[in-house]
Amino acid sequence: MTRGLSIVIPCYNTGDYVREAVASALSQPVTLDLEVIVVDDCSDDPATVAALADCRAAERVTVVQLPEHSGVQRARNAGVHAARMPYVLPLDSDDRLSTAPELLSEGTYPDRAVAILESDPAVAFVHTLTQMFGDCAGLTISAYPCRDELVARKHHVPTTIVYRRAEGIAAGLYHPDIRKWQDWAFAVALLAARFRSGAANRIGFLDGPFVEYRIHTRPNRISVSDISELAMTQLVVAANLDYFQHHHGDHCADDIARLVCRTKPPRLADLLHMAHHNLDQALALARQRDAELTSPLHELGIP
Template sequence: MKSSTPEGISFVIPCFNSGDYLVEAVESLIQQPHAFPYEIVVVDDGSDEQHTLRALAQCAEHAEVRVLRQEHSGHHAARNAGIDAASFKYVMQLDADDRLATAPELLKSGSYPDRAVRFLKTHQHVAFVHTMSRMIGDFDGLTISSYPCREELILRKHHVPTSIVYRRDDAIRGGLYDPHVRKWGDWAFAVNLLAGRFRSGDHNSVVCIAGPLHEYRVHSRTRRVSNVEVSEFDMTLLVVEKNLDLFRDRFNRDDSAEDITRDVLASKPSRLVDLIRMAEFDLEQALAVARQREFSLSSPYKGLGIP
């Protein structure tokens, strides 16, 4: 761990053959109205497609961008490498096929990264900041988990987006991304971060900046991790076993990791519960989502991996 990290934010973008969208992702970060120093760390996870190599070279021409290269090791390893190499105190990750919103009407109060950093600088009890996600590409609309989350919901399997803003030291102390958790890795990362702060005696408040200020691209041109077929019980059990002290404390029970994992999965919000929570936060927003999904909570768009 670096002994002294300057104020500012590092954006980490893992990239494996995602040249179709990488330049857009980087430019969306550069176009933010930044008040704090920043850098963009692109981690090339062994890309071998020529258009991606050209995109990486194009991005590297920006003074704000550093491109790190590693042998193909997977997106978790790439994210961890980017966090480890980050120069600034705060970090936000962005997938290479996603973007931050750049519409002026959404940025009147400042950029999402700047507003998140201000919260983290002045409120030590805040573990991380998140914003809502608008889907772009093959589908347009808010994700169904577009409402404020908190520690209690996260420990009961509430969705956590990739684009949270957090303290670099908290992420390292929590153990970063676990490469063994092959799906639901962002949720696992958030739990690790919360558990690391719990062990240090810190509070774990979560702040939501509504937006939506993150743009999640829905497409079928590259295979997303969200479409991988793995056992949710097995992946959740890995996270619970690693952070059993936090789960036992928050669930107020001394059960086995297996029993707590069953409880976690049983309390995972259904699409109906997500929609109700969204309605409690913003009724018009929830109605719009219901209309966009053609009133089908089973989602006719499941094949696209729409959250």
């Protein structure tokens, strides 16, 4: 298999946003081979259909057409199966990779993340910070390096992790029944599969922010959907009970799921983790949000 990375972009009626996502991927000045896999989940919005036609005409872009609307998890799975490269970077179709020259002067996120994974088999995946744009600006409050034990306690994991394709497939890829907190669920699956194999579970981190997360009010945003967090957590814990028992003790799946939901980090804990990583960034975020960590932004689904 060629040394390179596949950027997988599921798309369902995101209009012109998907053009921006693809353009940001193709604009990365990478040294490795790069392809973009756009998975059309049966979009029927005219603007999206036109944008996807442009994507089909672009070099290094493959558009996979699903036969019926199947949801973002199945779309991601189809993209990973279609990928030809050994490393994968998922990107939502309304988000972007940063193309800021000053940020990329020391290397792109794809190049640097793949270099970490190639050089250190103990690293399960690599992530970076996320910068919001659109209806809200600034870093997300989960702007700090993640660790295995934090993931087991339901700290946030972004969509845009870079991981080994073979390990993603071995972990079962993206569970179609997980309808929210999907990025965390997939990270758990990756870590749990490595745990069962006896591999170490270090998590790589690149400061950045190399990812731009769009805040908008278009319909069908998963982050504001009304879905039971406990029910989704129960699915994840039940599927990876040995991993959670390793971190939380020999309890049943339902008890661990309740514990994970009850003790997931509040925004103050996130801010303290952020301050430990970069005090200036944490102070700037607190000032930006007027130190209201349970502000109305939370109700809008802004991370």
